[in-house]
Amino acid sequence: MANKEHQFRPRLNSKEMELINSFRAGDVIFKSGKPSDPKTPAKILIFDIETAPLKAYVWGIWQQNVGTNMLIDEWYMLSWAAKWLFEDGTFGEVLTSEESLAQDDKRISKGMWDLLDEADIVVGHNIDKFDIKKLNTRFAVHGFAPPMPYKTVDTLKAARTNFKFSSNKLDYLNEIFEIERKMSTGGFDLWVGCMEGKEESLKTMLEYNMQDISASEDLYLRILPWIKNHPNMGLYINDDIERCPNCGSEVLEWETGTYYTGVSAFKAYRCNHCEAIGRSRKAIKENKVSTCGIRK
Structure with missing residues (x-):
């Protein structure tokens, strides 16, 4: 649900809607199932x-150095929310009043x-620095083994x-992109209410958390063609077709331009679904001079 103080156009643009409609129609890309399915990309x-x-004893409110002996309570997780890309429904969990206390x-x-x-593959905003490390911390505290590897x-x-x-x-x-917005929390009082075990605060926290998922999905789809180090979606599809590494589509428009690396040249293409730029698997020209300047 978008912030009601603002008016926005529909969440996704025409290109993004085309991609989703392809998924719903059962076309090549973005079908649910196991990775062994030749037309199934990653989950x-x-x-x-x-x-x-954290709760801590402090001497002031500005530029404080808080030692571990000044901590009253450690941080803990209040809620999580998630969804599988393109699948209906966002789901999540929040602490009960008793669990929070x-x-x-x-x-x-x-x-x-x-x-x-x-x-x-997992997607989110600031997940590498915050969410994943925080989760790993709680997993270790509770004696869980690491989950299976993911990108x-x-x-x-x-x-x-x-x-x-x-x-x-x-x-x-x-x-800026005029897509789904975050929900207003009403400020820090929401976190205080959750820590005090107030059921209404915990309910609102989960709603806020789940709204972030809609916002995160929209942002991911909007900037997808710009993500140069995206996990290669073609690796999760069991065929030998040239595919877009960002979305897995085989509908590629080969450009007249050339994709150059430091040592080779490749045919360039633009994905007709997510619009990412990619290159052919095989080089059309290789540098005959090594990086140290000695001719091979």
């Missing part, structure tokens, strides 16, 4: 977590562990790498 999970802050996030940590264990796509990193927006915050980027 992509979009997720976000919310945590309680006891700072017991083991139950919801296990729910998030199960999803990561199933995912091939990550951090939209905050992608924004910082490719653009120069005035801010790279999720809500600001989505405002």
Whole structure:
């Protein structure tokens, strides 16, 4: 649900809607199923977590150095929300009143562990620096083994790498792109209410968390063609067709231009679904001089 203080166009543009319609029609790309299916790409999970802050004794409110002996309570997870890319429905878990008062996030940590264990690729905003490390911390505290390996796509990193927006915050980027916005929390009082075990606060926290998933999915789709280090979707499809590494589509428009690397030249293409630029598998020209200047 978008912020009601603003008016926006529909969440996705025509190219993005075309991609989703291809999925729903059962075309080549983005079909659900097991990775062994020759027309099935990776299972992509979009997720976000919310945590309680630390409690500590401090001498002031500015530039404080807080020692571990000054901590009153450690942080813990309040809620998580997630969805599988292009599948209907966002789901999540939040602490009960009793769990929050006891700072017991083991139950919801296990729910998030199960999803990561199933995912091939996970997507989110600032997940590499925050969400994943926070989750790994709670997994270790609760004695869980690591989930199965997965690749990550951090939209905050992608924004910082490719653009120069005035801010790279999720809500600001989505405002600029005129897509789904974050929900207003009403401020820090929401976190206080959750830590006090107030059921209404915990319910609102989960709603806020789930709205972030819609915003994160929209941002991911909008900047997808710009993500140069995206996990190669073609690796999850069991065929030998040249495919877009960003979305897995085989509908490629071969350009007249050439894609150059430091040592080789390749045929260039533009994906007709996500519009990412890619290159052919085989080089059309290779440099005959080594990087140290000695002719081979």
